Amino acid sequence: MLVTGFPSALFGTNCYVVATAAGEECVVVDPGIEVVGQLTEVLRELRLRPAAVVLTHGHVDHTYSVTPVCGAHGVAAYVHADDRYRLVDPLGEIASTGLLAALEQQFGRAATWAEPSDVVEIGEGAALELAGLRLQVSHAPGHTEGSVMLGVEGVPDGAPDGVTRTLLTGDVLFAGSIGRTDLPGGDHAAMLRSLEHRVLTQPDDTLVLPGHGPATTIARERATNPYLRDLVA
Template identity: 70%
Template sequence: MLTIAFPALAFDTNCYVLAPAAGEECVIVDPGIGVEDTLREVLATHRLRPAAVLLTHGHVDHVWSVTPVCGADTAAYIHTDDRYRLVDPLGQSNSGLAAMLEQQFGSRASWAEPSNVVEIRDRARLTLAGLEFDVLHAPGHTEGSVMFGTDGVPDGVADQVDVDRTMLTGDVLFAGSIGRTDLPGGDHGAMLRSLRDVVLPLPDTTLVLPGHYHATTMAHERTTNPYLRDLPA
């Protein structure tokens, strides 16, 4: 599976592009702040055509570029419980974020809702760009946080580590940490339940592609991540 990852210009949010191979349709995951230029280069270099945009949750640092990336035709997929966040993600953020974006990019921050939004639910199976994704609802960071799992692994990775499946975890699980739960819509109790019931059952051979920081594996996180290791029974 062709997999390209690069950070957004703010908050180091990971944007992912996945496709069966170069020259095919692709899926874009979490197009954050200021990713449009890099994304255009990636698509042109690998001759990729966007078939869909997957959103792990509705925070502004993960969805900011979804509307220009989708254009008029490409659908954005988001869990039903986070759908409301696409109405005005900037207005739902802290008051200083708009000023920060204006200072960084030199223009007043504005938002337009994507025209084609598909609401998804737990355990849905999506077939997009020749790839299949399982949707796992894992609330806690936000009400509608999800993880997207696929049986493919990035080209060359299986030769280096023992993995046979990929999970895009958004801000549910990071290498050595988890997403914060003190923002509006966050719920620490729900996060603990998601970690226990949704994350921990993932096989050790799962490659974890998180919303921030570097990739990891479930085998590594199960033994080293304090939020998983110290979960209450």
């Protein structure tokens, strides 16, 4: 399996491109802020053709480029039904926080937004058959109402020894930490339930590709992540 990831220009949000191999169709996961140029280069170098964009949740740092990416390739955006509303006006959601002003100051132009023309709502347990891949959807609210993790059987070429499957966790689980729950739509109690019933139930030999920061494994996080250790203590 081929997986290429790179951080966005703001907030370090990981955008992933997942495919069975070079020269095939692919799935783009979480195209964030100012990623279109780098994504275009990755697709060109690996001769990949997007079949869909899948969003782990609706925050703008994960969705900012979804519409231009979908439009350029004529594909749909997939998002959990509970975060569908966030695609209506994600810039409005951050305007009062000062983040919108910071974004516009950094890039020197006014931010604009338009919803993707084709949005597919997904839910718990859905199995997305896209680009020759099977993405298993696990609804894990807490960071947002519609946060999901995406499980894929198999691991990227060059993955560490001992891992047999891959989990794209969005902002549910990071190396050594978890997603914050103090933003609108966040719910700490829901996050704890997601960690207990969605994360800790994953096999130890799972490679974790998070929404921010480096890759890790379920085994490592079970042993060292303080938020998980508190749940199993």
